[in-house]
Amino acid sequence: MQTEQLRWSVIQRLAFIEQRLYWEGRLQKVDLMEHFSISLPQASADIAQYQKMFPGNMGYDLGEKAFTPSSAFQPALTTPDARSYLSQLLLLADDAMDAKSSWLGSVPPMQPSRRSGVA
Template sequence: MTKPIPQPKIVPDRWETRQRLQFIESRLYWTGRINRGDIISYFGISMPQSSADLTLYQELAPGNATYDKSGKTYRAGDSFKPIFLDPALDHFLGHHLLGDGFLGCAPDVVTMPSPMRTVEPSVMRRLLIAIREEQALRIRYQSMNRPKPTWRWISPHAFGHDGYRWHVRAWCAERERFVDFVLGRIDDVGAERPRDATPAQDAAWNKWVEIRFASHPLLSEGQRKIIERDYGMRAGVGTLRVQEAMLFYVLNHLRLENDEHCPPAVHIKLVNPEIRKLVQA
């Protein structure tokens, strides 16, 4: 009589259980170890429950965790293959920057500080209401192209961030086009009226384009290879899909707004430079 083929253990549907299994796998992957105390401390569960979770994980992912008797801990196996986790640096850094203890002890991580850009809550409130109620607003805006602030009517419909500051995307009745207004430069809000344009009419906001770039040709072969890996390029080309309305900001952020920069100032170059023609003046 032939023995029945063992069926794989079914992954539980309960959210709480899956969270604990993901926790176990994350600790094993990023720190190489985990013990019952880690699970108990983070989730506030009992010793028997933590033991059951570790047993279940070993059944679901054979070979991912081996028990070290001398260290009284579970260590990542040599053939470790994650089944709950899609390993990414963002996962590690996200938890670490939150300081939620999900990954346990980790090295210090610091991010570059930048000046806080101030936005008046009362201004933001009026913009949000205008978008929801499909209204136009009269705002007093300080443009950097004019010495004094001026009043103008805008029909807002969305917000965007350029990596440094927040903008409101809106139809400008004065310029008769959709433009971005820096939130911190709106110093007063007046009356409202029915909006002059709809979000569907904002072609640049609704159209997506692809930025294609490669390592700079003036780099050495070794430098080009490492840049291709650093930027996650495939077949020597990296791609970014962005809204046409955000193209100007992305190109400037990547220092690709023109071809004047060359190594070591910038390590990549546009493959499709014609895309610059789409930047809104």
């Protein structure tokens, strides 16, 4: 199935799955449920859809109880962009972005930067 045949909301959830797998290295159904305010059956259906469209891109880690990228993982819906990732981190650190608007699952601890010449 091509993405052109899917609703925009489904494409956004599939892209979210891929982003989490790439940047966080794990995804749980609850991540989808909380971020998109969807039900458990819908989260399960989205994960199944992603697996059907991109077989072999992820597996399930029973110990972590999370989906993880496989060793053959290749982003298919998104192009990982470090600039976008770092921009989201900065916006979250400055409280300029609501955590609900970000696809980041965890934010590493950050210290405010010290700019030269600023007392």
